[in-house]
Amino acid sequence: MKESGLKQDTLLDTAGAHPSQHDDNNYHDPDSALPLLLTPKETESISWTDLPNKSQLLILSLCRFSDSLSNLFLLPYLFSLVRSAVSPSSTPSLAAGNDDIVTYYTSISTTALVSTYSGILVAGFPLTQLLASFLPWRKHGERLPIIWSLAISAVASLAFGLSRSFWALSFWRMVMGLASGNEGMLRSMAGKFAGREKKCRDKAYHILSMASNLGMVAGLAMGGLLAEPVKAFPGLFGTKGALNWNGSEEGVRWMVEYPFALPSVVNTMLIGVVAAVAAGWLRETTPEQDQAEDGTGYLPQRSYILLSNTSTILSFHRTEKPTPISSILSALTTRTLPPLMSSFLLTLHTSAFTFILPLHISTPSSPYSPLLSNSFHSLVPTLFRFTGGLSLSPLVISLYLSLFGLLGLLFRGFIYPRWQNRLSTVGLFELSLAIFPFVYLVTPYLSLFPWGHQDTTEGCAEIIMKWIALGVVIGGQTLAMTMAVPSAEILLAESASSEEGVQEKVRVVGNMVTSLASVVGPVVGGVVYAKGVREGVVGTAWWFYLAVVAIATAVWCVCFQGRVYEEPVDEEKR
Template structure:
């Protein structure tokens, strides 16, 4: 009885031990299976945010490069019409409006020819994006100095042409932003460029208007018998009243060039890293000439140094020893990755994106010119005599603003844009998506352009020909600018992203941005010139709004054209050497087997 009980006790204890062992084993196996399943699941990258964005210092330098470039343009807008009037005070307003359109368009006119060229040069492995950015900043600085000391419309136009021709900063900066961070950060990284634009639109007009004719603006410092002026004032500032504001723009461009040179890193993957050379600028010049003067194709190709065989020279000591060839030697020499040809990058999405950008930049350039001219145009004391005063579309005159008032009106653009850029845009973009924000924003442009000329009919505290003033005038200005800037806040970063994503292959990314910059320059040239011409004709007819309403109609076409665009992947064409291309080749090979 006792033996049987002992045996049963041993069996029960053994069963419990076995059960516990089995349970432990099963638990370990389940943990291992769970770990394996967890390891097999793809790791999601952290959500893109401003705090998690890498390379903030590099993005800050790139944003500053766009800010100082926009600064010189915004600063010029405050005094351009008055500088043209100082060249020849006898010219009528209609002629000054045409000259203003030509002067503003001359900068972008030169970029039509050179933007694609600078994009191709920036794709060269021995040059890269950084050198193109440096050349653009320094060259534009010298053109600002020349503009400030110009004494005629011809001189001013030539300096603006030179500045535009050498300025390849737009494509270079956009490409470097795209290559500095991963694609999931692009929507936030590219937002820095419009933010820079808005900051420049605040600071440029304020400082530009402040430094126009500084002897008069700061008499105690620069005027007669002042601290720095001497008995008659600062002589060169009296002779060149628009030089000081241009020299400030040049100083900012030179300072940014120094930041780029010392702290900005090259982003071109195939850039040939070499030590610093005092003759590095020769590489840029050589690459530029290589694009201007095409080489004749030949079957001849120079031998690689490793292919020079000693046996050919009859020197036995220099002969190749076949036993010394190893995987680390000549056979393992890497092949250069192929680059997409220029003729193959013209996909349908690239063409449609460039078309939409063309319309967008046409009316943006036209608005920039019309707004400055309209603010500066003398107020009309009565309606045009040839038409009935009751006709709502036939009225004449502008607001007669002086540079200081113009600077405030232009600064409103930057203030509204910056507030919307940092508050409304991120929420709307995440809620509605890139394409819908782009398309919906375009609808606001024609509304703003249609309403703009009616500001001159609002009640003013002063009578013509004195500058318009009073709350109704500034309410009207704020309403029109809020509509225009809201539309631009969403459309501008979206157009940059859509252009970047339309690139069919990463090897032509800078070229695509060069094409976009060239297209933008072309229509930002045509826009101000055409708008200035229409504005002059409208003044002669007594219909100051004619140019505005034509531009509104063109912007409506842009609304329609946007529905044919799509957000690309940035890699629509695959080349040998691409990972996706190799995967497709391997899949096809397995299918054939």
């Protein structure tokens, strides 16, 4: 799942419709959840072995990997976790396997409640990250804040896994977000350890970006794989499991009492190891290096919760040192406002998709499907009025999301540059904007397939068809996100003047705008999705929220953003 967001990790002088006129002020961000695109000219003469301080860069990459890992492992089992917290007496599996309409529709209120609370839980992380961005992290150097943030994040992750109430989950989730204030320093330290040569710094930033992406994919896989281990791996943790040393009839006792704790425990262990490595071997940067060559010491940063590009998944910004209001307002011009609005709208619906998709495919399926022979009831689905989800387990969800996240990573690194050369940056951006509404319009119809039904007459063809349909939806979103995110970054950067400091101001404002959208998107999405579930129209959030915002984004970009490039950048008065 990305993320969307304005994480400028893409070099602006890659080929496109509007090539950058800025040489040393190229707009990029190593903390992006997406891989850095480097032109062949810049990468052919630099490799990992050519970089100085390789051990320090490796430690920073481990820190970046663990941060992304801890941010996304929750998504695959989010629905099950929140359901157990807000309605612990509900049936463990709400998917109806018979024609008992009362049994199924009794769960609707629970599903709607879970949807609303899930949006709040997801939004708490980026919200506290945004608040933490204004803390004076660099007051005590850079090494100690990184170590302490990792330590606090490890403790909060363990407490999160052992929490049973929703408010306890929310509190520790926000603590994790509050402790995730080290990305700006990771970026700054990477630039300093890489040296003054620009191509070395770019390579270091690229390595951090790759570590972030790998952490996201690993987090998605880990969350679903380790959630409810007694059910997922009865041979290890079940009644007769090899690790059930106490011989409990239900399985390993603590895993039965805390079925969603294992992902948090493993995450805590991994963060603890990274924190120990950083404490033992990470060096402090010298006072003379307080400001990296590219000014990273004063830039807001972002950690993406997004799901690959499904990604995409949920990214949030934070600043190390607040930029004065007057300086921020000076970045708002007639050239920068259109791409800023585009970025806000883009992040608004992509961050909501990243949250709603796992929620929807976890939602219990309806007992009545037009593809089943038992669907003779008066409440059989119609073209627009139907309900239910896909009833997929956290394990299946994690495998699907991590797989497409990996494909998105490969696409961004190897295919996007070629398409950019052929179609231009603007062309790719507009193509992605045409894909989003299509994905949102067709996604709810996945519920019409017979997911999780026991009384089913579907054959091999129907089974293959429904899984292909799910793959088309997730793959389409991944493709669109992969094209939209870097293109939006480049277009925003190119709307800024080449004057010294202007691009940094625009970047600050862009981070704030997309960070706000990353908070609002999941909250509103959860409320609208819950409303649709209650009304028996599960497509409400997809058709009247995501699709509408996606269409509005496309209209805005076509009608207004294209005018940004009609005049030279440097002729605009600021």
